[in-house]
Structures are given as C-alpha cells and as structure tokens.
Amino acid sequence: MPTWRDNVRKVVPYVPGEQPNKKDVIKLNTNENPYPPAPGVKKALDSFDYETLRKYPDPKCSKLVSAIASYYGLSEDQVFVGVGSDDVLAMSFLTFFNSGKPVLFPDITYSFYDVWADMLRIPYRQVPLNNRFHVDPDDYIGDCGGIVIPNPNAPTGIAEKMDTYEKILDGHPGVVVIIDEAYVDFGAESVLPLIDKYDNLLVVQTFSKSRAMAGSRIGFAMGSPELIKYLSDVKFSFNSYTMDRVTIDLGTAALSDRKYFEEGVNKIIRTREWTKKKLKDLGFEFGDSVSNFIFARHEGVSASDLFEWLKSEGIYVRYFDKPRISDYLRITIGTDEEMEIFIEKVKTYLTMHGIG
C-alpha cells in the first residue's frame, strides 16, 4: 500500500564541518575568519531598536543591496542578496539550471554542488581538474546545462587567470555560468568586471570569510540586471522575507569600513604565507593557495591519521574522504598564535612517527 513516504524527496544531505562545543579548541576546519567583524558591526548591533522586530523586514533588503552596489561600483539592479552564499547558490541552481542537460563543475570542488544538483534532480557531470589541480577551459567545451566553478577553487585554494574564465564564457553564451567567489578577497582576481561583457555570468560572494560574518548569513550575487531579476523572482516565490532586520543592518555596517576589511584580509594573507613556508619546511606539498586555507599533503603521512590525532589534541582541520584528495588536509588560516601552535603540533606528530 502506498504511503506518504513514497513521495518524499529523499536526499543525502551536505555534512558541514564540525562545530565543536568544547572551549579551548583551535578551529581550523570551516574557513572562518579568526578576527571579529568590523567595529561598525558592533555599533549597529548596539543601536538596533529591538521594538522594530515586530515588523517585517524590507523584503528587498534595499539598504544592504544599495551598500553592496555602491561598494563594488554597480547599480542596485545588478545585486541580489541571500542568507549566505549557499542560499544564493541554491536559488541560482533552481532558477537557471532547468535545461535537462548536465551542469558542469570540477571533480574536486565545493562539496555542495552535487548535493544541490541531486536534491533538485539536475543532471551534472564533474569535470576533472588537471593533475596540478587546475581548471583547463578545454575540458569544458561542448553542450551543457550550465557551469559552476569557484574562483579560487575549494578545497584546493587555487585560482585561475582571468582568461581561463573568459574562454569558458566565450564557449557558453547559451547557459548561465556561475563563478563562486567565496574566497576571492584573499588574493585571487575577481571576474566581476566581466559581468558587463557577459549577461550570463553570475558572480557569487559572501560575508562569511573575508568579512568575518559567517554567523550572520549574508551572501550575494552580482550579474546583469536580467539575471538578477530572474533570480529575485524565484527567491520571492520561495520566501519573500529571508533576511532579518538585524542582519540587514549589520551587513550594511560591515561595508562602511573598507580599511578594517583590507587590513584584516592582509593579516590573513601574511599568516597564510608564513604557514606555507613552515609546512614546506616540514615536507608538505600544496598548490598555490590564494584563499584563507591551505590544502596540503605529506608523502610520509596518512592525512586521516593526522586529522584524527590533531583533533585529539584540540586542533580541528578538515579531511575529505574522497577520490584524488584523501591524502590531503584543508587547514584554515587562524591567528598567528593559532598557526604557531598548529605547526608545533604537526612537528610533534612527525617526530613521533620518525619523519623529518
């Protein structure tokens, strides 16, 4: 006899990185920013009038949209905001990938792409990165239902030159191409200037990493007014009021302090380069990360063993038990002090195992 269970959309959900409850943990596992949000965010929080919570927020989030547009030199109709870039990306999959043809994304990439595709019954094909973990535009030639590539890619941290993305765009005027720039502020070149040339290019960014506001859930997309309009229509057909009043205010405040933002990003870049040097000295290999994490392996070390041992020592990094990357660890860049402790711990592990 048929039951209601027969018609449930059954999925294997995305598993986010652990959020340990323990104190005194060094958390290098979810690419969070080790520094607080801009001081203006605190001011905005302090001056927020809780009585206004009785009223719905502005469904268009105009204040925040306008601040983003002005920050990036765009017009407001080129900006879409959502509850984190995951929300923006999920809405984009729902809006743009309806051809029935496979959507293309790298085989090693953000682990949510195949989850969204599976959940929304969108066919997809994973295009292998080359053996140095780079995107080769020639691999993307041919008919498809859309393309999603992170710039820089995750979990590799590697970015491509602008002309790689341009080649892909030139080959695909008939589908929407999403460039997911969650980590772009840490050293990659944004493809944002290309949105004026390609009306099918959607650039997605987030406040979760470089703006240290993962806890606020703010993501945004930039593209041609036509793309943004279609995306907004679907969003308004899903949930009119996604972003709460407090978050709209805090996000707007965060954008008003360009100096704090740039200094914070530069601190993380310096710490990343220091960590790269130390890891190299210890015999680790990794691509040229321009993000706030390093994706590294060591010939003499089992990544999963090191991952478990670090965890037992109170240091959380990320391990993916997946083809091609199961000997790698993804290490988020924390404060200088955290990275010094991390490096010391890794040294201890290597010594314990007679390596190095």
Place this chain on the structure above:
Amino acid sequence: MPTWRDNVRKVVPYVPGEQPNKKDVIKLNTNENPYPPAPGVKKALDSFDYETLRKYPDPKCSKLVSAIASYYGLSEDQVFVGVGSDDVLAMSFLTFFNSGKPVLFPDITYSFYDVWADMLRIPYRQVPLNNRFHVDPDDYIGDCGGIVIPNPNAPTGIAEKMDTYEKILDGHPGVVVIIDEAYVDFGAESVLPLIDKYDNLLVVQTFSKSRAMAGSRIGFAMGSPELIKYLSDVKFSFNSYTMDRVTIDLGTAALSDRKYFEEGVNKIIRTREWTKKKLKDLGFEFGDSVSNFIFARHEGVSASDLFEWLKSEGIYVRYFDKPRISDYLRITIGTDEEMEIFIEKVKTYLTMHGIG
C-alpha cells in the same frame, strides 16, 4: 538560437503587503503585532557578543529547537526550524509533494500556496470553501498528492473544529497533511496534539505574529520524528546554515516569557472583539475571526475604493483583487488607539458617501 533565458524557471512571484517608508502611517496590512517582542529579547540582543559572528551558527539551531520542544512538551526530534514559516512551508512543499498528483488547498487561502506549487511545478487543485467560508472535509475526499490548510484560515480568519481536520487526516493516511497555524495563538484550537496520532501531520507555526518577531524570521514545524527527519535532510541539502546567530538567541529568549506572550495575545483579542463590535455597528459583515485580523465587507461600499481612500489617509489595510473576495478588506488588529482612529476614519468615509 537557444539562449540561457530558455532554461530559466520563470515565475510570477508572491507580492507581499506594502511596507511603506513613510512615518506616521497606521499599518494594518501585514498582520504584524502592534506590540514589541518580549523584554527578554532586548536583553538577549544587549548581551549578544558581536565577536562570535565570525563563526558559523549551529546548523541545527539546537538551542532554539530545544526551547520550542520544551515549550510545547515535545521531544527535539519533533521540531524543525526555518527562516520564517514561509521557509518552512516552501521546504515542506519541496520535501513532501512529489507524487505528481494535485495537492489540495482552499480556493480562498494564503496566497503563497499556489505560488510555491507553480514555482516547484507541483500540480494543485483549489477546493472551494463553502458559502460561509468554512472548510468542508467532504470536499477533500479522494486521491491527491497532499493537503495544506491554515488553521485559522487566511485571509478569512476563520478556524474549524478539531474534528474537521481529523476527518481529513483519517481520509488521507497516504499523503502529508500540513496545517499552517500562523495565527493559531489568537483563539483557535491547535491540532498539535494530533501529531502523536498521525505521523503524516505537519503543524507549522511562526514567531511573526503572536510573538511579535516578524523582523527576525523564525518559523517552525512540529510533527513525527520521521517527517521532521525528511524535512531536515532537504533543508540541509538546500542551505546548512539558515538561521543566523543573533536570531537563534533572540528566538530562544522570546520563548522564556510565557506570561508576556499570553498577555500580549489577550490584549489583541480584546481589541479585535471591540473592533468587530464597532464594524458590525457600522454595517460591516464578517466571519468569526479568531486571528489578529478581520476580513470584512460592507454591502454599500466598494472595498477597493475604501482601501485606496484609507491609504490616502495614511491607513494601510489589505485588499485582494481575487474571485469571491474582491469586496472584502483584511484589517490587521493594531493597538486600541490605532483601531479607534481606523473606526473613526471608516465612519467619515461612510458619512461622506451617505451610508449609515
């Protein structure tokens, strides 16, 4: 030549009630609560540490889920939370209504149901309310892909007796039945006790109305652990971190003050009953609303004319240009003072037009 536009999910989005920017407006158009959230919400806001925003929120919103479960005497695996009840309902449509058979809901009801169904390509059939705007369970007999009914219904404000919903549930063990209780706290009887008897019953509620937190975006669903598990899996496949850190804290705080909540609801009920009496004296007709709004018409008055005139006088109510209800206005219950001004204005209008 095919373009990317060919594969866009094109939709006619839901249009939320106006959010006028003007000051000194009496806003009786979006069923907001005229009173502020519980004082504990202010305390939670004041003590929120903005530095924690750098970290992702708890994806399971455990603190809030636990507070809701404890408030309603449930276990945590019977509770799901989302970004407003619209988010919960959209996720539920996506999760449960995949049979290809039409989903049933009243012809006069929350105007988002057909928007979700259209957007998600779910077939549906609108079941006419009877001529007194009540739900007749006999009209729901027969094969279908699921059922959604608000208790009380919107925009009528009318609730049914428990046995109406039980009859519908008894007739449909093979599909998920959603009872949307956005307005239940203003005088209707919740079907929540039925979730132990029917594992296919999902009860959806919100903090936007009775808890005066529309600006925070908190909705929740209660049902059997199996239903909740399926819904959570889809949510985690759409967006792992939907609710921001501030909102989780504020929502949890709101639940700790049962007395403030009950007093607030009772104030609104008293004002509603006063408003009903006044409207009746002025010749308006309406069903027995047990919500925080009244859905009323007047034989001698064009609803759309009155709507426009009230707006020009700074009073916003809601008008739906739809079959069967185009001679009605939906009037949210504001403060006593707001409702007195509203009644006076309506009197003026009637006098101007030689009525009453």
